[in-house]
Amino acid sequence: MAARLLTRSQRHVDEIAARSLGYIACGPLRYQQLCWVNLMAFTSNYDESEDSSGWSVGLVSNIEAHSGYIFVVILRKGVSAVLKNISKYSHLRRGDFLNVKYRLNIHAPAHYRARHLVEDLKPAEPLAEVVKAHPKLILKTTAKVEKCRTREDNALLSNEHFGYFVDLSGLVRYERGTLVEFEFVTMASPRDRISSIFVPTRIIRRIENHEVDFDNSNRRSSKPRERTDDEFERDTRSSAVVYSDDEELASNTSNLRICSMDSTFEGRSSYCHEQDQDNEDNAKEERSRQELKKLRELAARMMNDAKLEMTKAISKPHIIGVAGGTASGKSLVTKKIIQRLANNDQRVISIQLDSFYKDVSAAQLEQVDLGEYDFDHPSAFDFDLLADVLERLIIGEPVEIPNYDILTNSRQGVRTVEPADVVIVEGILVFYDERIRQLCSTKLFVDADADIRLSRRVKKDTGERKRPLSVVLSHYVNKVKPAFEEFCLPTKRYADVIIPRGGENDVAIDLIVENLQDFFRSSEEDGQTNGKSPRPPVELKRSLSRPH
Numbered sequence: 001m002a003a004r005l006l007t008r009s010q011r012h013v014d015e016i017a018a019r020s021l022g023y024i025a026c027g028p029l030r031y032q033q034l035c036w037v038n039l040m041a042f043t044s045n046y047d048e049s050e051d052s053s054g055w056s057v058g059l060v061s062n063i064e065a066h067s068g069y070i071f072v073v074i075l076r077k078g079v080s081a082v083l084k085n086i087s088k089y090s091h092l093r094r095g096d097f098l099n100v101k102y103r104l105n106i107h108a109p110a111h112y113r114a115r116h117l118v119e120d121l122k123p124a125e126p127l128a129e130v131v132k133a134h135p136k137l138i139l140k141t142t143a144k145v146e147k148c149r150t151r152e153d154n155a156l157l158s159n160e161h162f163g164y165f166v167d168l169s170g171l172v173r174y175e176r177g178t179l180v181e182f183e184f185v186t187m188a189s190p191r192d193r194i195s196s197i198f199v200p201t202r203i204i205r206r207i208e209n210h211e212v213d214f215d216n217s218n219r220r221s222s223k224p225r226e227r228t229d230d231e232f233e234r235d236t237r238s239s240a241v242v243y244s245d246d247e248e249l250a251s252n253t254s255n256l257r258i259c260s261m262d263s264t265f266e267g268r269s270s271y272c273h274e275q276d277q278d279n280e281d282n283a284k285e286e287r288s289r290q291e292l293k294k295l296r297e298l299a300a301r302m303m304n305d306a307k308l309e310m311t312k313a314i315s316k317p318h319i320i321g322v323a324g325g326t327a328s329g330k331s332l333v334t335k336k337i338i339q340r341l342a343n344n345d346q347r348v349i350s351i352q353l354d355s356f357y358k359d360v361s362a363a364q365l366e367q368v369d370l371g372e373y374d375f376d377h378p379s380a381f382d383f384d385l386l387a388d389v390l391e392r393l394i395i396g397e398p399v400e401i402p403n404y405d406i407l408t409n410s411r412q413g414v415r416t417v418e419p420a421d422v423v424i425v426e427g428i429l430v431f432y433d434e435r436i437r438q439l440c441s442t443k444l445f446v447d448a449d450a451d452i453r454l455s456r457r458v459k460k461d462t463g464e465r466k467r468p469l470s471v472v473l474s475h476y477v478n479k480v481k482p483a484f485e486e487f488c489l490p491t492k493r494y495a496d497v498i499i500p501r502g503g504e505n506d507v508a509i510d511l512i513v514e515n516l517q518d519f520f521r522s523s524e525e526d527g528q529t530n531g532k533s534p535r536p537p538v539e540l541k542r543s544l545s546r547p548h
């Protein structure tokens with residue numbers, strides 16, 4: 001089967017395809033074959049029509065329980081489609097192959113990850129059949145765990161074919177050096193929508209040292225033995241995918257644009273040979289070896305490129321959490337930090353935990369009017385959604401944040417927020433949920449005297465919130481104060497910095513901002529992208545924190 005190098009297009013990249021999971025060509029790979037695949041780009045006028053049956057093969061790429069979405073990659077098109085009724089499809093697992101019917105979702109905004117909706121689905125044939133029917137398919141590979149998941153970073157795996165794999169879903173639980181076999185997809189890099197990153201989607205197994213799977217046929221060596229250094233090397237790059245039949249691509253997807261990384265190799269489609277070519281005469285073999293050498297050199301260059309893309313792809317915004325009791329001055333501190341960072345290059349946004357209040361049901365509205373509804377209890381907040389929003393911002397995706405209306409106690413539409421270099425998340429219980437805490441690189445706790453907070457709160461509730469004084473006071477005494485003591489105050493211990501006297505403490509705010517600016521400067525000097533590898537403001541903590 002003829003094959004060719006597929007790689008990213010520098011131009012004419014369709015937003016839809018670039019943001020969807022990559023369309024990957026694959027097939028059996030032999031040792032002498034060194035092939036590469038990267039995100040294939042589609043021109044914007046790619047064919048929307050389906051084959052006569054209307055069915056296409058899809059792969060479940062992501063199940064997002066929080067938002068209730070299941071994402072499916074349409075393998076023939078390389079586009080991502082969304083399935084919304086998650087409860088009906090609870091049997092689906094990431095990595096499942098399906099037959100799907102889908103249609104363009106004309107209401108999806110341009111940046112939307114899946115511009116298509118899945119309309120119908122049925123189980124697909126077994127994987128082997130799917131592979132036969134679709135020669136350009138995914139993927140599994142074997143790679144070595146390079147870096148384990150830490151609080152700040154995703155685990156990384158690597159092999160020679162693809163460079164790095166970023167474990168965005170926390171699947172990799174092995175220590176460094178372990179060999180893992182897994183399935184993966186390519187995704188458009190969140191930072192650079194043109195390039196792609198490789199993302200494990202399902203771990204198949206850990207490969208024990210004595211197991212040698214030379215030709216990716218899952219055959220075990222009959223006599224288990226230690227893997228030699230050469231074999232170890234080879235195993236980490238042996239099972240990677242990649243295949244495509246030029247003719248078929250040309251006829252089936254005529255407006256599909258496939259670009260070669262290096263024009264020297266473009267059109268030379270015979271580098272990847274089937275195993276039966278082992279019997280070629282010596283001269284031919286020598287030629288193959290030379291060609292292979294060139295391909296290896298090309299791959300090395302591409303790997304460097306991929307590493308660069310990876311660095312960009314895994315860089316994160318610096319997330320600052322600001323917690324504290326009601327009316328302690330969290331919003332004011334946030335506002336001041338944003339104002340002071342305005343002269344920097346960083347884009348700073350703020351997110352309010354208040355936006356993540358759950359809708360109050362009609363039955364509960366009466367409780368609200370009587371001041372008996374507990375808005376200060378953790379169960380009042382949708383922390384799942386907040387975690388999802390922060391995780392999306394971390395991978396550079398735009399997010400939709402509900403507009404919570406405090407007068408009707410309900411969500412009134414959403415606002416779209418673009419990713420930024422610094423994200424400040426602010427609210428009474430920001431440090432309550434462990435996931436949110438883990439995502440915050442810097443944690444500030446705003447402290448203010450309880451009487452001052454009460455007086456501000458009374459002013460706010462009777463003023464902008466239009467509540468009767470008697471209700472405000474009973475609500476404060478019965479709900480706000482006890483919940484502060486039970487849920488908010490204990491989270492003070494997680495803070496890196498405690499800011500006494502809240503928003504009026506300009507000295508503290510200046511120190512925090514200076515520390516952040518130092519951090520951004522040193523990150524840039526180190527050649528890192530903004531916000532990567534955040535460092536807790538240790539000095540600041542020493543100078544401002546007090547025992548708690």
Ligand SMILES: Nc1ncnc2c1ncn2[C@@H]1O[C@H](COP(=O)(O)OP(=O)(O)O)[C@@H](O)[C@H]1O
Pocket residue numbers: 324325326327328329330331332333456460501502503504505
């Ligand atoms: N240090 C301060 N001095 C005077 N007023 C303040 C101070 N800090 C906050 N306020 C006022 O108190 C109210 C509550 O402050 P805010 O920052 O909204 O608190 P939070 O976000 O913690 O609920 C606002 O009207 C704000 O202007």
Ligand SMILES: O=c1ccn([C@@H]2O[C@H](COP(=O)(O)O)[C@@H](O)[C@H]2O)c(=O)[nH]1
Pocket residue numbers: 325326327330354357375376405406407409427428480
């Ligand atoms: O519908 C609502 C939602 C929230 N509250 C109160 O708001 C504060 C939290 O906001 P801060 O800006 O931090 O004060 C919380 O104490 C809730 O009791 C509300 O009254 N009604």
